[in-house]
Amino acid sequence: MENRINFRHVSCFLAIARERHVGRAAERLNLTQPAVSKTLAELESLANVRLVERGRHGARLTPAGEHFLRYAVDVEQAMKSAAGALEHPVAPPVKVLQLGALPTVASGILPNALLRLRERQPHAGVRLQTATNDMLLSALKAGRLDCAIGRMAEPSTMQGISFELLYAEPLVMAVRPRHPLLSERRPSPQAVLAYPLVVAPSGTVPRLNTDAFFDAHALCVPGNCTETLSVSVARLLARRSDAVWITPEFAARDDLERGELARLPLTVANAEEPVGLLRPSAGEPIELVEALAAILRELTLADNRQDASRARRPLRPVSAKRTRKR
Template identity: 40%
Template sequence: MQPPVLKSMATTDRIKLRHLRSLVAISEHGALVRAAEALAITQPAVSKTVAELEEIVGQKLCERSPRGVELTDAGRLLVRYAGSSLRTLREGLDSITRDRSIEAPVVLIGAAPNVAAGVLPKALNLFGQRNPQARVRVRTGTNAQLISELRRGGLDLVLGRLVDPSGMQGLNFEPLYTEVLIFAVRRGHPLAQQRPLSPRALSSFRMVLPDLGTRIREAADRFLLTEGVDDPLNAIETFDTSFGRNYVLQSDAVWCVPEGAVESDLREGVLYRLPLDTHTTEGPVGLTLRADMVPSGALQQVLAAIRDSAVART
């Protein structure tokens, strides 16, 4: 019988890049067809490749479900390391092929809409002043989407609210500031001059709420339920701040939105914050990074700029 170390080395030697790419693609897309399309290969090829990987590691990595294909616990654990390994490999290849005098490293940032519209532009402006040649890519989405991409190595950091602690294995969260949800309306809205204003008055107007399943939607629902608004009238659900802004400006709708997403509109008087006490919706906003990640010099500079901008905000 081989010693454990030799057995592990033998297993590692059999794993190919295509095995890891196929497993990560299934994790990302949740279906064999979409994973195959992303990899530009056939569905049977993906199935065969994953079956080979399962035979190599000696464990079931994927299971079919009503929603498509889901990873087992072993599959999720392997993807966590596979995504990081693929990301590190890409960075290494970039390092040896890039003409550094022409092209600077790219920092990949995932941002929730509230910070994408609030603290992040200020931070990246500061970063750009300090690093004129640096390149940054920003992707927005729900925290769950961004955290999933971070785990796979598709992002360097996520800036947003703290996710459920049960989903933070292998990740580090650095709190920067706290933020509440507010209820925003257009100027001249019927509720803008109503005093005193009861939260129950919201029931008479269509509401724009965050998507179901998000942390901020959970906070919004708790607030509304506590205040007796348990059935918002024909609510529109969206995580798109551009749509939410334009919709409320053209209607009498009430928008439940993180304060940071509409800071400039509130300051300039474009939107009006209804005078409701929403302190119970407060939550920490901060930086999430992979625990096993060694930040590049460019990423360290981005982190410093974000921290400086967050301090200035508070």
């Protein structure tokens, strides 16, 4: 019987069950009433049981018909789903880039890189994880990341990982535009410590360079500073208070260029941190990683050209009147 019952039997039975009338079922199916009656008779003959009782007041399902109705509805729904799948084929699986980045990088060069990647690979997805450099290296080695934008580490921790240098990033001290320290021509490191500090956590490269800067002046980072990897929190603390945010330059670049933060005229010597693309040195190249690498090279090259242009630009002369005001 399974091989002989087909969907026209089921659809005919469902039309009668819903209309409770053979004539109206025929109209619903766009068939003649004798054709519907014949199909129902075939189904009842195959099942060897009466499914519908017909009388003066229409058609009524028998107990066997009521039992069959529950399964017939499921068959109809399955057929509709199958037809829908044929009309709308399943899209090919989306390629997803598993990307890691330092928090300071994620708010610096990375947004523009991801925008360009979206333009060139509109059907690709990105899963971004921000973490410390050590955590990024561990995730790369474990295969949880395809690539990461981070810093060169000790040779012992870089085994199996290749590093492509993108740029060297200095540390800056960023404060709100009307910060008291900006009134001093060249504030001292001692003067900086008179204000709350926002710094990277202990053990990170930016913090090591921060500690080295104060050590060189026989000073140290106070214990009541705010340590955070969150760029969003750090920048808001600097913008809303007298806190001094000591950070890699790219993390604060947008705020500095828009004038929402200002750079203190203090140079943190020998604190340029090499930032680059980290990826496993073994295995086949991944298309999305190669695409991102090309974009990062373009952006850093353009940025280096802008920096060179700024360096060649002559300084504007300061009038005597403006000097007296200062």
